[in-house]
Amino acid sequence: MHYPNGKKNDQTQKTLANVSKSHAFSNRGMTLEEDINAANAFYRDTGKASIHKKPTPIQVVNVHYPKRSAAVITEGYFKQPSTTDYNGIYHGRHIDFEAKETKNKTRFPLANIHEHQIRHMKSIINHGGICFLIIRFSAHGETFYMPAETLFRYWDDQINGGKKSIRYETIANEGHIVPFHYQARVHYLAIIDKLYF
């Protein structure tokens, strides 16, 4: 609806196609983000939960207002998100999580998470929410659910001079493998059901 003519629509599709290709290193050829979006859409469509990805924050610097067509942002910059990427509600509980994909086969580097995101996640836990991290090891085609409380342990350890990454075996042992579901390809609510309900 924001494309006054076919040309821009074509450009969008081209751009999106390039993005998809460069990120498509998961076994099923879909990014973790696409899988989670599909799961969330399925959860919403079936009335199971209302969970959304937050838009990417963008600093808009210049906007051009052409006559008879939509405003065009002509200068903008990606900003660092101050929270996690996903949140919503399930069975009356507040849900909040971040999702990260790594090509690394043996460990998950903690540099994938920002300090302000940890601060946000701690605040969610303090307020009684359900908070976690979804980690996909694309080389193994495996996706794990790691409770925020477990993540905090390794994060705080790192701050105190500990390891800068979490080993794959540790995540496999202390996390929960997220089952594949035809319509909810990253069926993380199955883990929440097991842990909380």
Add this chain to the structure above:
Amino acid sequence: MHYPNGKKNDQTQKTLANVSKSHAFSNRGMTLEEDINAANAFYRDTGKASIHKKPTPIQVVNVHYPKRSAAVITEGYFKQPSTTDYNGIYHGRHIDFEAKETKNKTRFPLANIHEHQIRHMKSIINHGGICFLIIRFSAHGETFYMPAETLFRYWDDQINGGKKSIRYETIANEGHIVPFHYQARVHYLAIIDKLYF
């Protein structure tokens, strides 16, 4: 941090100043959004609640990657949000709301709300969340809290051929006036405390 040189930063400030000026029709010279952001920052800083404004969704069409500086979005379009603008957690409860400011002195036009936002708000209520609308009548300098359930009544009535707006008196009677607090200028948690805790 995304400004490789002083020039862009200046442009940003200029742009933001223009935006503020054009929206500054509230009594205290602050927009409703600025007041709510200040309240949310106060709630977060004092550990009272974790509630955030979601970023404005933008369709990024073209990105330029200059050497040795941040990626620049050179073509983007504002998208219509599919949910409400604010959500978070308070006392373990999921909070979700939309905020609207009107210059109209006698009524709040329902055209300010989109149908998919109503659908989203109904889903939040169904899942056990606390959902509401904040309405500011800038001409009166008054801000009201209207429970989503009340809004649905007028919305559904409109769908069935009823009035396309809600009268100021109705909102004043059926809503709750949001108190001003020095640090939480739109102190909506005071109303939630009264209604839910």
